[in-house]
Amino acid sequence: MGLLLDMGRHLRDYYERAEARGEPLEITINNGAHPAFFVAATTPSSAAPIDVDELAVASYLLGEPARLCKSRTVDVEGIADAQMILEAEILPNVREPEGPFGEVSGYYATRADRWVVKVKAISLQKEPVIHMLHPGREVWNGQGLGIEANLFQTISKQVKGLKNIYMTHGGSHYHVVVQMDPPNNGMAKNAIMAAFAAFSDLQMVTVVNSDIDIYDAEDVERALVTRCDPAKDIVIIPNAFGHELNPVANGGNVLSKMGFDCTYPVPKPASYTRVSFADVDISQYEIV
Structure with a gap:
Protein backbone atom coordinates (compact mmCIF):
# COMPACT_ATOMS: atom_id res chain seq x y z
CA MET A 1 0.00 0.00 0.00
CA GLY A 2 1.01 3.63 -0.41
CA LEU A 3 2.33 5.97 2.27
CA LEU A 4 3.20 9.68 2.38
CA LEU A 5 6.29 10.58 4.41
CA ASP A 6 6.19 14.27 5.32
CA MET A 7 9.47 16.15 5.34
CA GLY A 8 10.79 16.96 8.80
CA ARG A 9 8.91 14.13 10.52
CA HIS A 10 10.53 11.34 12.53
CA LEU A 11 9.40 8.56 10.19
CA ARG A 12 10.83 10.34 7.14
CA ASP A 13 14.18 10.69 8.91
CA TYR A 14 14.27 7.03 9.97
CA TYR A 15 13.30 5.91 6.47
CA GLU A 16 15.99 7.99 4.75
CA ARG A 17 18.63 6.46 7.01
CA ALA A 18 17.43 2.95 6.16
CA GLU A 19 17.15 3.73 2.45
CA ALA A 20 20.71 5.08 2.41
CA ARG A 21 21.78 1.62 3.61
CA GLY A 22 19.61 -0.03 0.97
CA GLU A 23 17.38 -1.54 3.65
CA PRO A 24 13.62 -1.48 4.22
CA LEU A 25 12.34 0.28 7.33
CA GLU A 26 10.34 -2.01 9.60
CA ILE A 27 7.25 -0.41 11.14
CA THR A 28 3.96 -1.21 12.82
CA ILE A 29 0.80 0.70 11.91
CA ASN A 30 -1.49 0.88 14.94
CA ASN A 31 -5.17 1.75 14.55
CA GLY A 32 -7.67 2.42 17.31
CA ALA A 33 -5.18 3.04 20.12
CA HIS A 34 -5.62 5.50 22.99
CA PRO A 35 -5.77 9.15 21.78
CA ALA A 36 -2.53 9.83 23.67
CA PHE A 37 -0.65 7.91 20.97
CA PHE A 38 -2.37 9.93 18.25
CA VAL A 39 -1.46 13.23 19.93
CA ALA A 40 2.15 12.11 20.47
CA ALA A 41 2.54 10.87 16.90
CA THR A 42 1.28 14.15 15.42
CA THR A 43 3.38 16.40 17.64
CA PRO A 44 5.42 18.63 15.29
CA SER A 45 9.13 17.89 15.02
CA SER A 46 9.90 21.38 16.31
CA ALA A 47 8.30 20.31 19.61
CA ALA A 48 9.55 16.72 19.50
CA PRO A 49 12.94 16.66 17.72
CA ILE A 50 14.36 13.44 16.36
CA ASP A 51 15.99 12.56 19.69
CA VAL A 52 12.65 12.75 21.55
CA ASP A 53 10.88 9.41 22.09
CA GLU A 54 7.25 9.91 21.06
CA LEU A 55 6.27 6.78 22.98
CA ALA A 56 7.59 8.57 26.07
CA VAL A 57 5.36 11.53 25.17
CA ALA A 58 2.38 9.17 24.91
CA SER A 59 3.29 7.57 28.23
CA TYR A 60 3.39 10.99 29.88
CA LEU A 61 -0.07 11.78 28.52
CA LEU A 62 -1.34 8.38 29.67
CA GLY A 63 0.12 8.83 33.13
CA GLU A 64 1.72 5.40 32.92
CA PRO A 65 4.16 3.49 30.67
CA ALA A 66 2.73 2.64 27.25
CA ARG A 67 1.71 -1.02 26.94
CA LEU A 68 3.51 -2.57 23.97
CA CYS A 69 3.51 -6.03 22.40
CA LYS A 70 6.01 -7.96 20.33
CA SER A 71 5.44 -8.39 16.61
CA ARG A 72 5.61 -11.70 14.76
CA THR A 73 7.36 -10.64 11.56
CA VAL A 74 9.23 -7.38 12.28
CA ASP A 75 11.59 -6.26 15.03
CA VAL A 76 9.31 -3.38 16.06
CA GLU A 77 6.73 -3.42 18.83
CA GLY A 78 3.06 -2.60 18.46
CA ILE A 79 0.62 -0.88 20.80
CA ALA A 80 -0.92 -3.65 22.89
CA ASP A 81 -4.38 -2.10 23.19
CA ALA A 82 -4.71 -1.06 19.53
CA GLN A 83 -7.73 -2.36 17.64
CA MET A 84 -5.60 -3.36 14.65
CA ILE A 85 -1.85 -3.67 14.10
CA LEU A 86 -0.23 -3.96 10.69
CA GLU A 87 3.31 -5.33 10.72
CA ALA A 88 5.06 -3.95 7.67
CA GLU A 89 8.13 -2.50 6.06
CA ILE A 90 8.64 0.55 3.84
CA LEU A 91 10.55 -0.57 0.78
CA PRO A 92 13.77 1.27 -0.18
CA ASN A 93 14.06 3.04 -3.54
CA VAL A 94 10.50 2.19 -4.55
CA ARG A 95 7.79 4.73 -5.38
CA GLU A 96 4.41 4.07 -6.93
CA PRO A 97 1.50 6.36 -7.95
CA GLU A 98 -1.01 6.84 -5.13
CA GLY A 99 -4.25 8.73 -4.68
CA PRO A 100 -6.09 10.91 -4.89
CA PHE A 101 -6.90 10.79 -1.16
CA GLY A 102 -8.62 13.24 1.14
CA GLU A 103 -5.90 15.03 3.07
CA VAL A 104 -5.30 17.28 6.07
CA SER A 105 -6.10 20.36 4.00
CA GLY A 106 -9.68 19.19 3.53
CA TYR A 107 -9.07 18.70 -0.20
CA TYR A 108 -8.07 15.74 -2.34
CA ALA A 109 -4.33 15.58 -2.92
CA THR A 110 -3.22 15.05 -6.51
CA ARG A 111 -2.14 11.60 -7.64
CA ALA A 112 1.61 11.35 -7.11
CA ASP A 113 4.43 8.89 -6.54
CA ARG A 114 4.56 7.79 -2.91
CA TRP A 115 6.47 5.35 -0.77
CA VAL A 116 5.41 1.70 -0.82
CA VAL A 117 4.58 -0.34 2.29
CA LYS A 118 4.66 -4.13 2.25
CA VAL A 119 2.29 -5.55 4.88
CA LYS A 120 3.59 -8.78 6.42
CA ALA A 121 1.04 -9.53 9.15
CA ILE A 122 -2.23 -8.19 10.59
CA SER A 123 -3.42 -8.55 14.19
CA LEU A 124 -6.95 -7.66 15.28
CA GLN A 125 -8.91 -7.44 18.50
CA LYS A 126 -11.76 -9.96 18.71
CA GLU A 127 -14.33 -7.35 17.62
CA PRO A 128 -12.22 -4.45 16.35
CA VAL A 129 -13.54 -0.90 16.04
CA ILE A 130 -11.54 0.85 13.34
CA HIS A 131 -10.72 4.51 13.95
CA MET A 132 -11.28 6.80 10.95
CA LEU A 133 -10.76 10.56 10.54
CA HIS A 134 -12.48 13.11 8.34
CA PRO A 135 -9.51 14.82 6.66
CA GLY A 136 -9.44 18.56 7.25
CA ARG A 137 -12.23 18.45 9.83
CA GLU A 138 -10.54 16.74 12.77
Whole structure:
Protein backbone atom coordinates (compact mmCIF):
# COMPACT_ATOMS: atom_id res chain seq x y z
CA MET A 1 0.00 0.00 0.00
CA GLY A 2 1.01 3.63 -0.41
CA LEU A 3 2.33 5.97 2.27
CA LEU A 4 3.20 9.68 2.38
CA LEU A 5 6.29 10.58 4.41
CA ASP A 6 6.19 14.27 5.32
CA MET A 7 9.47 16.15 5.34
CA GLY A 8 10.79 16.96 8.80
CA ARG A 9 8.91 14.13 10.52
CA HIS A 10 10.53 11.34 12.53
CA LEU A 11 9.40 8.56 10.19
CA ARG A 12 10.83 10.34 7.14
CA ASP A 13 14.18 10.69 8.91
CA TYR A 14 14.27 7.03 9.97
CA TYR A 15 13.30 5.91 6.47
CA GLU A 16 15.99 7.99 4.75
CA ARG A 17 18.63 6.46 7.01
CA ALA A 18 17.43 2.95 6.16
CA GLU A 19 17.15 3.73 2.45
CA ALA A 20 20.71 5.08 2.41
CA ARG A 21 21.78 1.62 3.61
CA GLY A 22 19.61 -0.03 0.97
CA GLU A 23 17.38 -1.54 3.65
CA PRO A 24 13.62 -1.48 4.22
CA LEU A 25 12.34 0.28 7.33
CA GLU A 26 10.34 -2.01 9.60
CA ILE A 27 7.25 -0.41 11.14
CA THR A 28 3.96 -1.21 12.82
CA ILE A 29 0.80 0.70 11.91
CA ASN A 30 -1.49 0.88 14.94
CA ASN A 31 -5.17 1.75 14.55
CA GLY A 32 -7.67 2.42 17.31
CA ALA A 33 -5.18 3.04 20.12
CA HIS A 34 -5.62 5.50 22.99
CA PRO A 35 -5.77 9.15 21.78
CA ALA A 36 -2.53 9.83 23.67
CA PHE A 37 -0.65 7.91 20.97
CA PHE A 38 -2.37 9.93 18.25
CA VAL A 39 -1.46 13.23 19.93
CA ALA A 40 2.15 12.11 20.47
CA ALA A 41 2.54 10.87 16.90
CA THR A 42 1.28 14.15 15.42
CA THR A 43 3.38 16.40 17.64
CA PRO A 44 5.42 18.63 15.29
CA SER A 45 9.13 17.89 15.02
CA SER A 46 9.90 21.38 16.31
CA ALA A 47 8.30 20.31 19.61
CA ALA A 48 9.55 16.72 19.50
CA PRO A 49 12.94 16.66 17.72
CA ILE A 50 14.36 13.44 16.36
CA ASP A 51 15.99 12.56 19.69
CA VAL A 52 12.65 12.75 21.55
CA ASP A 53 10.88 9.41 22.09
CA GLU A 54 7.25 9.91 21.06
CA LEU A 55 6.27 6.78 22.98
CA ALA A 56 7.59 8.57 26.07
CA VAL A 57 5.36 11.53 25.17
CA ALA A 58 2.38 9.17 24.91
CA SER A 59 3.29 7.57 28.23
CA TYR A 60 3.39 10.99 29.88
CA LEU A 61 -0.07 11.78 28.52
CA LEU A 62 -1.34 8.38 29.67
CA GLY A 63 0.12 8.83 33.13
CA GLU A 64 1.72 5.40 32.92
CA PRO A 65 4.16 3.49 30.67
CA ALA A 66 2.73 2.64 27.25
CA ARG A 67 1.71 -1.02 26.94
CA LEU A 68 3.51 -2.57 23.97
CA CYS A 69 3.51 -6.03 22.40
CA LYS A 70 6.01 -7.96 20.33
CA SER A 71 5.44 -8.39 16.61
CA ARG A 72 5.61 -11.70 14.76
CA THR A 73 7.36 -10.64 11.56
CA VAL A 74 9.23 -7.38 12.28
CA ASP A 75 11.59 -6.26 15.03
CA VAL A 76 9.31 -3.38 16.06
CA GLU A 77 6.73 -3.42 18.83
CA GLY A 78 3.06 -2.60 18.46
CA ILE A 79 0.62 -0.88 20.80
CA ALA A 80 -0.92 -3.65 22.89
CA ASP A 81 -4.38 -2.10 23.19
CA ALA A 82 -4.71 -1.06 19.53
CA GLN A 83 -7.73 -2.36 17.64
CA MET A 84 -5.60 -3.36 14.65
CA ILE A 85 -1.85 -3.67 14.10
CA LEU A 86 -0.23 -3.96 10.69
CA GLU A 87 3.31 -5.33 10.72
CA ALA A 88 5.06 -3.95 7.67
CA GLU A 89 8.13 -2.50 6.06
CA ILE A 90 8.64 0.55 3.84
CA LEU A 91 10.55 -0.57 0.78
CA PRO A 92 13.77 1.27 -0.18
CA ASN A 93 14.06 3.04 -3.54
CA VAL A 94 10.50 2.19 -4.55
CA ARG A 95 7.79 4.73 -5.38
CA GLU A 96 4.41 4.07 -6.93
CA PRO A 97 1.50 6.36 -7.95
CA GLU A 98 -1.01 6.84 -5.13
CA GLY A 99 -4.25 8.73 -4.68
CA PRO A 100 -6.09 10.91 -4.89
CA PHE A 101 -6.90 10.79 -1.16
CA GLY A 102 -8.62 13.24 1.14
CA GLU A 103 -5.90 15.03 3.07
CA VAL A 104 -5.30 17.28 6.07
CA SER A 105 -6.10 20.36 4.00
CA GLY A 106 -9.68 19.19 3.53
CA TYR A 107 -9.07 18.70 -0.20
CA TYR A 108 -8.07 15.74 -2.34
CA ALA A 109 -4.33 15.58 -2.92
CA THR A 110 -3.22 15.05 -6.51
CA ARG A 111 -2.14 11.60 -7.64
CA ALA A 112 1.61 11.35 -7.11
CA ASP A 113 4.43 8.89 -6.54
CA ARG A 114 4.56 7.79 -2.91
CA TRP A 115 6.47 5.35 -0.77
CA VAL A 116 5.41 1.70 -0.82
CA VAL A 117 4.58 -0.34 2.29
CA LYS A 118 4.66 -4.13 2.25
CA VAL A 119 2.29 -5.55 4.88
CA LYS A 120 3.59 -8.78 6.42
CA ALA A 121 1.04 -9.53 9.15
CA ILE A 122 -2.23 -8.19 10.59
CA SER A 123 -3.42 -8.55 14.19
CA LEU A 124 -6.95 -7.66 15.28
CA GLN A 125 -8.91 -7.44 18.50
CA LYS A 126 -11.76 -9.96 18.71
CA GLU A 127 -14.33 -7.35 17.62
CA PRO A 128 -12.22 -4.45 16.35
CA VAL A 129 -13.54 -0.90 16.04
CA ILE A 130 -11.54 0.85 13.34
CA HIS A 131 -10.72 4.51 13.95
CA MET A 132 -11.28 6.80 10.95
CA LEU A 133 -10.76 10.56 10.54
CA HIS A 134 -12.48 13.11 8.34
CA PRO A 135 -9.51 14.82 6.66
CA GLY A 136 -9.44 18.56 7.25
CA ARG A 137 -12.23 18.45 9.83
CA GLU A 138 -10.54 16.74 12.77
CA VAL A 139 -6.99 18.01 12.47
CA TRP A 140 -7.14 20.15 15.59
CA ASN A 141 -7.97 17.19 17.83
CA GLY A 142 -4.70 15.48 17.00
CA GLN A 143 -2.26 18.26 16.22
CA GLY A 144 -3.70 21.27 17.99
CA LEU A 145 -2.49 20.50 21.50
CA GLY A 146 1.11 19.87 20.54
CA ILE A 147 1.33 22.75 18.09
CA GLU A 148 -0.20 25.26 20.50
CA ALA A 149 2.09 24.20 23.35
CA ASN A 150 5.19 24.33 21.16
CA LEU A 151 4.30 27.73 19.72
CA PHE A 152 3.58 29.17 23.16
CA GLN A 153 6.93 27.96 24.49
CA THR A 154 8.86 29.20 21.45
CA ILE A 155 7.18 32.59 21.02
CA SER A 156 7.33 33.39 24.75
CA LYS A 157 11.12 33.19 24.53
CA GLN A 158 11.13 35.87 21.82
CA VAL A 159 8.48 38.36 22.95
CA LYS A 160 6.85 39.59 26.14
CA GLY A 161 3.15 39.77 26.89
CA LEU A 162 2.11 36.44 25.35
CA LYS A 163 -1.21 35.17 26.75
CA ASN A 164 -2.51 32.29 24.63
CA ILE A 165 -2.32 30.42 21.30
CA TYR A 166 -5.17 28.90 19.30
CA MET A 167 -4.76 26.72 16.22
CA THR A 168 -8.08 27.42 14.55
CA HIS A 169 -10.44 24.56 13.81
CA GLY A 170 -11.02 25.79 10.26
CA GLY A 171 -7.37 26.42 9.44
CA SER A 172 -6.33 22.81 8.74
CA HIS A 173 -3.31 23.43 11.06
CA TYR A 174 -2.13 26.24 8.75
CA HIS A 175 -3.51 29.16 10.83
CA VAL A 176 -3.00 30.19 14.44
CA VAL A 177 -4.31 33.11 16.46
CA VAL A 178 -1.80 34.56 18.92
CA GLN A 179 -3.15 36.48 21.92
CA MET A 180 -0.75 38.95 23.52
CA ASP A 181 -0.42 42.43 24.99
CA PRO A 182 2.89 43.62 23.53
CA PRO A 183 4.68 46.16 25.74
CA ASN A 184 6.21 47.79 22.67
CA ASN A 185 5.06 48.61 19.16
CA GLY A 186 6.40 46.18 16.56
CA MET A 187 6.57 43.24 18.95
CA ALA A 188 3.47 41.62 17.43
CA LYS A 189 5.37 41.33 14.15
CA ASN A 190 8.21 39.62 16.00
CA ALA A 191 5.64 37.14 17.32
CA ILE A 192 4.48 36.49 13.76
CA MET A 193 8.00 35.70 12.59
CA ALA A 194 8.68 33.54 15.65
CA ALA A 195 5.54 31.50 14.94
CA PHE A 196 6.55 30.83 11.34
CA ALA A 197 10.05 29.83 12.45
CA ALA A 198 8.66 27.48 15.11
CA PHE A 199 6.29 25.57 12.83
CA SER A 200 6.97 25.50 9.09
CA ASP A 201 3.49 24.21 8.14
CA LEU A 202 1.91 27.51 9.19
CA GLN A 203 0.71 29.75 6.40
CA MET A 204 -1.14 32.41 8.39
CA VAL A 205 -0.71 34.01 11.82
CA THR A 206 -3.15 36.50 13.36
CA VAL A 207 -2.06 38.44 16.47
CA VAL A 208 -4.68 40.06 18.73
CA ASN A 209 -4.79 41.67 22.19
CA SER A 210 -5.99 39.93 25.36
CA ASP A 211 -9.36 41.70 25.19
CA ILE A 212 -10.14 39.59 22.11
CA ASP A 213 -11.65 36.13 22.56
CA ILE A 214 -9.41 34.05 20.31
CA TYR A 215 -11.97 31.22 20.22
CA ASP A 216 -14.67 33.56 18.87
CA ALA A 217 -14.26 34.09 15.12
CA GLU A 218 -16.52 37.16 15.27
CA ASP A 219 -14.32 38.80 17.90
CA VAL A 220 -11.14 38.00 15.95
CA GLU A 221 -12.69 39.44 12.79
CA ARG A 222 -13.55 42.64 14.67
CA ALA A 223 -9.89 43.01 15.62
CA LEU A 224 -8.87 42.34 12.03
CA VAL A 225 -11.05 45.09 10.54
CA THR A 226 -10.56 47.70 13.28
CA ARG A 227 -6.93 47.24 14.36
CA CYS A 228 -5.09 45.98 11.29
CA ASP A 229 -4.03 48.67 8.80
CA PRO A 230 -3.29 46.75 5.57
CA ALA A 231 -0.64 49.28 4.57
CA LYS A 232 1.57 48.64 7.60
CA ASP A 233 0.20 45.78 9.70
CA ILE A 234 0.36 42.86 7.26
CA VAL A 235 3.54 40.80 6.97
CA ILE A 236 3.96 38.87 3.71
CA ILE A 237 6.76 36.36 3.25
CA PRO A 238 7.00 35.13 -0.37
CA ASN A 239 8.52 31.81 -1.42
CA ALA A 240 8.74 30.25 2.05
CA PHE A 241 8.88 26.56 2.92
CA GLY A 242 5.44 25.21 3.79
CA HIS A 243 3.36 22.05 3.78
CA GLU A 244 3.19 20.10 0.55
CA LEU A 245 -0.48 19.16 1.02
CA ASN A 246 -1.57 22.80 1.09
CA PRO A 247 -3.04 23.32 -2.41
CA VAL A 248 -1.45 26.78 -2.54
CA ALA A 249 1.95 25.06 -2.77
CA ASN A 250 0.78 23.46 -6.04
CA GLY A 251 2.32 20.09 -5.31
CA GLY A 252 5.58 21.45 -3.89
CA ASN A 253 6.67 22.89 -0.57
CA VAL A 254 7.05 26.56 -1.50
CA LEU A 255 4.30 29.10 -0.85
CA SER A 256 3.80 32.60 0.54
CA LYS A 257 2.91 33.26 4.17
CA MET A 258 1.01 36.10 5.77
CA GLY A 259 0.74 37.56 9.25
CA PHE A 260 -1.82 40.06 10.55
CA ASP A 261 -0.91 42.46 13.36
CA CYS A 262 -4.34 43.13 14.85
CA THR A 263 -3.09 44.72 18.08
CA TYR A 264 -3.74 48.31 19.06
CA PRO A 265 -0.82 50.76 19.37
CA VAL A 266 1.19 51.18 22.58
CA PRO A 267 0.13 53.11 24.60
CA LYS A 268 -3.49 52.12 24.04
CA PRO A 269 -5.50 54.96 22.45
CA ALA A 270 -8.83 55.86 24.05
CA SER A 271 -10.49 55.08 20.71
CA TYR A 272 -9.91 51.38 21.39
CA THR A 273 -11.99 51.27 24.57
CA ARG A 274 -14.57 48.59 23.92
CA VAL A 275 -18.25 49.23 24.51
CA SER A 276 -19.63 47.43 27.56
CA PHE A 277 -22.49 47.62 30.02
CA ALA A 278 -21.82 49.45 33.27
CA ASP A 279 -21.53 47.35 36.42
CA VAL A 280 -24.73 47.20 38.42
CA ASP A 281 -24.91 46.65 42.18
CA ILE A 282 -28.13 44.67 42.52
CA SER A 283 -28.11 45.16 46.30
CA GLN A 284 -29.00 48.80 45.73
CA TYR A 285 -32.31 47.84 44.16
CA GLU A 286 -35.47 46.41 45.63
CA ILE A 287 -36.44 43.23 43.85
CA VAL A 288 -40.15 42.48 43.92
